[in-house]
Amino acid sequence: MNGNLKTQSLSRLIEELARMPGVGDKTAERLALHLLRVPKEEALGLARAIEDVRANVRACSQCCNVSETDPCAICSDPGRDRSLLCVVEQPSDLWAIEKSGSFNGLYHVLMGRIAPVEGVGPEHLTVGKLMDRVNDGVREVILATNPTMEGDGTALHLEKRLEARGVTVTRIARGLPSGGSLPYASRAVVADAIAGRRELHGGRARP
């Protein structure tokens, strides 16, 4: 009785939606019904946006970020400091840093992080390309992988390989988030804040 209840097209749409990360069967059902309910143009707009992205967006041959041009807008910007390289896991990490307006160097997007449990090794990422980019023009490599187990592991792996190149390797700071408070912070965050404390000299923090 339950077999062709949802109609073939609808079942397939629910299946396809449920392949996306964080989308369970119930959410997929809800999204599929939403796509059925909205004006046809809105639903087809999403379909076309997916097709366009797959047709037009590729990896920048320099930083490996997603881009419609090669090199990407950042790599081809003459105003950026080419001696600074910020290594991130994903394009969304790069977007977050760009949004903060706190960095004016170039990026390198790993397109993931080393995760032995999931079978992701450095050979599945753009690590080889990163090593090729680190030449004598690069003064500092900032490891901006996330402060998670995998992100830290990835940073450790890169640090070892990069130090042999004689380049300064730094890691983004960890501690209490700005606006946060000690009673609400997790033990790991508090431990980072204590371990990473800085001496104050004349009212100014110094590493």
Added chain:
Amino acid sequence: MNGNLKTQSLSRLIEELARMPGVGDKTAERLALHLLRVPKEEALGLARAIEDVRANVRACSQCCNVSETDPCAICSDPGRDRSLLCVVEQPSDLWAIEKSGSFNGLYHVLMGRIAPVEGVGPEHLTVGKLMDRVNDGVREVILATNPTMEGDGTALHLEKRLEARGVTVTRIARGLPSGGSLPYASRAVVADAIAGRRELHGGRARP
């Protein structure tokens, strides 16, 4: 600097994804990057599934459920009891009842619920069609809208209009969920369980 960072196609895909219910900007970013990363066929599979659904799926002219045939598989099934009509908000509610295997009548899908705050009145739902269907062949209408404020309000509205037709109108039971326990139930659930209690006769509950 932030303007064309995400590329035109990618920004549009993120926007289109974020139009879906429960999908915020961050989730949309994550889904868009997922669709960029997976094999091209998987991403295009989703796009085609959306197009197919919009091309093939329509409303059953009898019960208003989504269907590729008209009448739908349930309405055209000669084995179903045509004197019983179960009114639900959404196709997903119908799917849940079919999955339980506890109902063998016909359905009527409202395609929403009355929600004055959102400006949704009975005229935006398939209420008119429901009234047309309730003829002398129908013995009982089960109101299976959800036990929420809007679902209850919708049931109340339908009850008033249906009772004038001389048809038996029932409401699905509410109380403690099977497998649940009183200490973990909300006050509203406990109140429903008490208010809806039934007298036991020879060990069997009777309304």
